[in-house]
Amino acid sequence: MGFEDDIARNRRATALVVAFMFLLLWAVIIGFSAALGLPVAFVAPIAAVLALVYIGVSSSFSVQSVLAATQARPANLEVREERLLVQRVEEVAIAAGVPPPKVYVQDSRDINAFATGTKPENAVVCATQGALQQLDQEELQGVLAHELGHVLNRDILLSTITIGVVGTIALLAEIALRALWWGARGRGRGSRGGGGGGGAILLVLALVLLVLAPLFSRLTYLAMRRRREYLADATGVKLVRNNQGLVRALRKIAGDLPDDPKGSRTAASLYIENPWVKTEVDSVFSTHPPLKERIRRLEQM
Amino acid sequence: MAFHGLVVSVLVLLIVLVIAAWILATYNRIVRLENRIDNAWGQIDVQLRRRGELIPNLVETVKGYAKHEREVFEKVSQARAAMLGAKGPAEAMAADNMLTGALKTLFAVAEAYPELKANTNFLQLQDELSHTENKVAFARQHYNDAVTDYNNTVETFPGIIFGAMFNKRERPVLEAPAAAREVPKVSF
Numbered sequence: 088m089g090f091e092d093d094i095a096r097n098r099r100a101t102a103l104v105v106a107f108m109f110l111l112l113w114a115v116i117i118g119f120s121a122a123l124g125l126p127v128a129f130v131a132p133i134a135a136v137l138a139l140v141y142i143g144v145s146s147s148f149s150v151q152s153v154l155a156a157t158q159a160r161p162a163n164l165e166v167r168e169e170r171l172l173v174q175r176v177e178e179v180a181i182a183a184g185v186p187p188p189k190v191y192v193q194d195s196r197d198i199n200a201f202a203t204g205t206k207p208e209n210a211v212v213c214a215t216q217g218a219l220q221q222l223d224q225e226e227l228q229g230v231l232a233h234e235l236g237h238v239l240n241r242d243i244l245l246s247t248i249t250i251g252v253v254g255t256i257a258l259l260a261e262i263a264l265r266a267l268w269w270g271a272r273g274r275g276r277g278s279r280g281g282g283g284g285g286g287a288i289l290l291v292l293a294l295v296l297l298v299l300a301p302l303f304s305r306l307t308y309l310a311m312r313r314r315r316e317y318l319a320d321a322t323g324v325k326l327v328r329n330n331q332g333l334v335r336a337l338r339k340i341a342g343d344l345p346d347d348p349k350g351s352r353t354a355a356s357l358y359i360e361n362p363w364v365k366t367e368v369d370s371v372f373s374t375h376p377p378l379k380e381r382i383r384r385l386e387q388m
Numbered sequence: 389m390a391f392h393g394l395v396v397s398v399l400v401l402l403i404v405l406v407i408a409a410w411i412l413a414t415y416n417r418i419v420r421l422e423n424r425i426d427n428a429w430g431q432i433d434v435q436l437r438r439r440g441e442l443i444p445n446l447v448e449t450v451k452g453y454a455k456h457e458r459e460v461f462e463k464v465s466q467a468r469a470a471m472l473g474a475k476g477p478a479e480a481m482a483a484d485n486m487l488t489g490a491l492k493t494l495f496a497v498a499e500a501y502p503e504l505k506a507n508t509n510f511l512q513l514q515d516e517l518s519h520t521e522n523k524v525a526f527a528r529q530h531y532n533d534a535v536t537d538y539n540n541t542v543e544t545f546p547g548i549i550f551g552a553m554f555n556k557r558e559r560p561v562l563e564a565p566a567a568a569r570e571v572p573k574v575s576f
Binding site: 092167170171174177178179181182183184328 | 424427428431435515519522523526527529530534537
């Protein structure tokens, strides 16, 4: 199947996940309101509109703010390594049949790269100085193909929306739980809980939702991210018809995680490997799958 | 009885509509894939022309240091002319393969001239030419991907129906040069 077909399929899958996230957010807003004692039937449509607006806003996302957070600058064509970097990015874009993304460089010594942008037309690919110095052209191109894979798979759009929803769910749940706690103490002093049995069940459901939703949504987000990393590895290999470059690059990266990562933590999950994780911890809380496992899967392609 | 007849008619109509939609979707897909092939060829063509443009500058630069290697310059110029004058993808790719071979000889010859190797213009041209070779290779890969998708669609059901009707037949992929199959794609 051509990359254009993959892109179309990914757009549909992304739409499904966005729809799920919308429903989850909607449920949490309703739970939140129920906890505050507001009538659910009244709140539900307002909640739907709020959730839609929120998702709309977070998906019209700013490439510029990511670039600022990571302290990246446009590639300098006067410098040979950076000129070669731009050439390698152009080549991978041709293999994918998409316009070449803009190319940026981050001045840090560890080997890393990231991509941002919601679609190929507004995409930016960035590599670190460390990557330019320590990777040979085949390895560099393997990494760049992986990053372009993220753009083709719409991962950045997906992550942005999901992370926004996860954050909002956590915030709302926290506020609602506090409201419930204080409300319960207030009620205990003399008035009875309103609505009788039906109201109590709704309250219990709201409570369960509010406690579990933040954890559940975060775990879902991380699991999705890890799966997308494997997918980007596969897409990258498919683009250059060669797994050796990426395998060797990942091996070099494994030995090279930095002591002082640059840039903001929020951008961590965009990188090819999380620069803030020095130890190989395979847990449900990792943004990236363990390097050893990625290398193993790549070698079987 | 009349109601029974109505239900059957509606069902038949639905089935006909579904089949019609299916045929339409397949036809549109075939057209889209054909356009993708044309675009992919356009990309190859652009890169081949870019290669053609770089050659005269390269030859002049090398001549400045290695006037006597006339045979090598001849070969390169001939291969370039053949590539620019080629008709159709297959011919252009064959000519480009010859050009790649001639350029390899040229760069091998340049190894013997240290001042030439230090010339920044020469280095930049060398980088650029490797870059265009890679671009041609990836453009050919993209073209072959598009052709393979197209072939799969017109050789299987229901696309094969259009094969007869509208003359949508299998197309050939562009062969990679034998030498290129042994060497990793990224050259620098």
